[in-house]
Amino acid sequence: MKRVKQTGLCLAVVAALLFLCYWITGYRLTQERLFYDCERGLRYGPSEEIVFSWEGEGKGLVAGRCGEGFSLVEMRRRLGLFWGLDMSVTGYRDLDEAVNVFSYRSLLLAQVTDGDITRVRVVLEDGRERTAAVPPDGFLALNFSGGETDTLRFDTIQGLSDAGEILWEW
Amino acid sequence: MxxxxxxxxxxxxxxxxxxxxxxxxxxxxxxxxxxxxxxxxxxxxxxxxxxxxxxxxxxxxxxxxxxxxxxKPLLGWIWRLSRWALALAVLVSVLPALNLGILLVGSAWEARFPPYTDGTETHGEVLWRMDLDQKDSFYNITVKLDELVAYADGSYSLRYQVRHHILDTGIWWSYDFPYGSFTDLEGNPVSGGFGGSSGGIVSYCETWLEDLPPEAEGLLIRDQSPSGPELYFRIEFPKEEGAAA
Structure with a gap:
């Protein structure tokens, strides 16, 4: 009986210590959990839906649609098992452009709010070029992995109509 | 033997x-x-x-x-594994526990010595002080307004506390009233914000408001989350002394 009591006490203390770690460190087991807890901490959200999640080279990114805006949380692997926030976190972004562009490492995410834009054309400074059709929900993700640097440098981003007319350009 | x-x-x-x-x-x-x-x-x-x-x-x-x-072997193994788990949990909890200790000490220190400035050298004499004792919450924080101090040059010092809800599992971030949170009672914008909470369990903060119209009869503070919840405060200035003083 003494051993049963000791085991119960041990497990209770372990549970309390693990909750302390969970609470203080901000490490979470899944990207989705970290995403929602980060949104809570930044005092917006939760996003209605996660539209994109990515993992690679120990880094991660989750994007969600939140009200009239967009939510982006950058994260990184911690201790090989958990996810923790990256050095800087974008958080909530208003969608105030016809094509709202976010980039993270080799990724380009775009949320198109102008229904007339049916394709997005991206040209990088290193000459790589990609044109992608805009899906019905207006969200698209392009991965430019394989470049020489970690950061994407854009030369041009264009929102094109069906006829090829440039409706928005950066 | x-x-x-x-x-x-x-x-x-x-x-x-x-x-x-x-x-x-x-x-x-x-x-x-x-x-x-x-x-x-x-x-x-x-x-x-x-x-x-x-x-x-x-x-x-x-x-x-x-x-x-x-x-019994089964109970013996559970007992033994629970002791290993405890040792591991203690090991990984050392840094978080230190972090928690720093947060607690920091909060206690701020409560003992609130970091409020004496504005009389820069802003002139204090015209009036107003105890506010209003609080509102959203997400994982409660903001409690403590005091509004009016100075001779028309500046105001708003002193408030930001309290994190202890058991909320949202990631902790510091909180400031964002730009655009302050208006007079008629809705005219007032510069202010960025008072700076430390992100501790309880932070004592001070925000300076420097362009409130002289005829203003009060102050509205509103921080609206994009998702809907908001912090809202309405402060009416004392009638006798008036903000225009």
Whole structure:
């Protein structure tokens, strides 16, 4: 009986210590959990839906649609098992452009709010070029992995109509 | 071990116990019993106290089986694993516990010495002070307005606390009233914000408002989350002294 009591006490203390770690460190087991807890901490959200999640080279990114805006949380692997926030976190972004562009490492995410834009054309400074059709929900993700640097440098981003007319350009 | 017969008895007894991690402790206890029995036999004047002690212990196999029933392997393993888990949990909790300690000490320090500035050198004499005692919450914080101090040059110091909800599992971030949170009662914008909470459990903050119209009769503070929830405060200035003073 003494051993049963000791085991119960041990497990209770372990549970309390693990909750302390969970609470203080901000490490979470899944990207989705970290995403929602980060949104809570930044005092917006939760996003209605996660539209994109990515993992690679120990880094991660989750994007969600939140009200009239967009939510982006950058994260990184911690201790090989958990996810923790990256050095800087974008958080909530208003969608105030016809094509709202976010980039993270080799990724380009775009949320198109102008229904007339049916394709997005991206040209990088290193000459790589990609044109992608805009899906019905207006969200698209392009991965430019394989470049020489970690950061994407854009030369041009264009929102094109069906006829090829440039409706928005950066 | 002074007697080979005892050794043999102990070997037979503990070999019946399946949870082998308890065997050493059982062996130690049985040896103590044997020694006590031997001393008692010697006091009684027995010719061979060690043999008498051994005889008093009974059959080693029966004794071993009885001990095995008390030391069940499943419970033994759970007990042993729980101790390893505790050691691991203590190890990984050291830094978080230090962090928590710093947050607690920081909050206690700020409560003892709130970081409010004496604005009289820059903003002139204090015209009036107003205890506010208003609070509102959203997400994982409660903001409690403590005091509004009006200065001769038309500046105001808003002093408030930001309290994090202890058991909320949202990631902790510091909180400031964002740009655009302040208006007079008519809705005219007032510059202010970025008072700066430290992100501790309780932070004491101060925000300066410097372009409130002289005729303003009060202040509205509103921080609207994109998702809907908001912080809202309405402060009406004292009538007699008036903000225009």
């Amino acid at each position: 002074p007697f080979p017969e005892w050794e043999e008895f102990l070997d037979k007894t503990v070999s019946q116990v399946r949870f082998r991690y308890d065997r050493r402790e059982i062996r130690r206890e049985l040896t103590e019993h044997l020694e006590d029995a031997r001393d008692a036999a010697a006091d009684r004047g027995e010719a061979d106290p060690a043999a008498a002690a051994l005889a008093a212990m009974g059959d080693p196999v029966e004794l071993g089986r009885a001990l095995d029933r008390e030391h």
